[in-house]
Amino acid sequence: MNIAEFLEPSAWYRPDAGPRYVQLRRRLSDGVSQGVLAPGSPLPPEREIAAITDFSRVTVRKAIQALADEGTVIQRQGSGSYISSQPERIEQKLSRLTSFSEDMARRGKNSTSRWLERGLFMPSPDEMTALGLSADDSVARLVRLRLANGEPMAIERASLPTDILPNPLLVETSLYEVLERAGHRPIRALQKISAVNLRESEAELLAVTPKDAGLRIERTSYLANGRVAEFTQSLYRGDAYNFVAELRLSKD
Template identity: 80%
Template sequence: MSVAAFLKPEDWFRPDGGPRYVQLRQRLSEGVSTGLLLPGNPLPPEREIAAITDLSRVTVRKAIQSLAEAGVIVQKQGSGSFIASKPEQIEQKLSRLTSFSEDMARRGKVSTSRWLERGLFMPSPDEMTSLGLTSEEQVARITRLRLADGEPIAIERASLPTDILPNPLVVDTSLYETLERDGHRPVRALQKISAINLAERDAHLLAISPRDAGLRIERTSYLSSGRVAEFTQSTYRGDAYNFIAELRLSRE
């Protein structure tokens, strides 16, 4: 199918389907995830997309800008817009308790974060259960979009007791570096990994299409004393991360 045929509005646009630029953004994202719009290839010019879709150039520009902010599209001055390259798949061993920043540094990648939420909050039921908090206590919560060499990889939502992390604003790049400095770095953890289809908001942050495959990881980390120090819920791109576990034959 040609790009022009794919963008014909009768196949995807609905008058009651929400903002026009959002519907166009979702259609372009679908073209990327299905392989019709390949990494490195240029998008048609804005005026051409406007003519194909019967949308205004303002609407088309807003959709493209939204995709550029999410990392799906790269805009080059004087050259137009191009489909961003897919991130190199990252392999992570499950036998080590490390931070995202440490993982990326070992691979020679530059890790960065975009803060989505950071502060002290009333705990959710999951946080109360996992961290042993009461409904009257507060929880330190930090939520970040994690990127490797500028590519969005994961959304990380970490929750900690306030005596372990009294001020979430002191976390700069690595949470574990901050905890280690204060003598609270976890020494072991339990993880649960589940396959999911990404919700629209998370898919947009991770620069892929809604309902694309992802990984949901819940991690409960412990101090050497056995106390729970951290409860983290992370969402990873399914096309960017592989988790590896080494298995040995049991002699029992």
């Protein structure tokens, strides 16, 4: 069944069953649950839905806004509305120091990246503090959108001293593979996790709705000799990850 047939009002609209926009919102939501509207697919434009249903565009707009408020629809300025894509949740153990590529490979998922920034830069105050750099030093910075099976999962910003990563362009997939070949793979790390609401630019990259929940993770990684090797600031989709930690009873 195509969307025009599905939205034909004679099949679902009842004059005595509540406001039109509420009934339309419910019908569109049913379309998502029944697979008529696939995750990630564009929603027909307001004018098209109005023509199919013979509802006003104000009514259609209210129905779509209600779907956006509940997270079923993502509205992207300039490109329309899309059905939200809900990825399978991934459980990530906090006791294991691995790369995103290694995590996805272990789960049988194909990991890809979209580069947002890669090169040598002047360090930010946070990078200077975390990596022990001065304002005259350079920092190797890698910023990318990480995807699993094509689904955006995280925005990752990794910063390293240039003697540990002199050429950021060598990193094509796994940063840790490059570091391991150079003998600079970290062996331990400290992580700080906090809950955030995603800004519009972040939400657009992660294919979610602005102000949706996200997880911000700061990780400082160390070499065997105790030196800081990497400072990573990552932003994960709140609906895609569960971070798991094992706790043991203290004997003290």
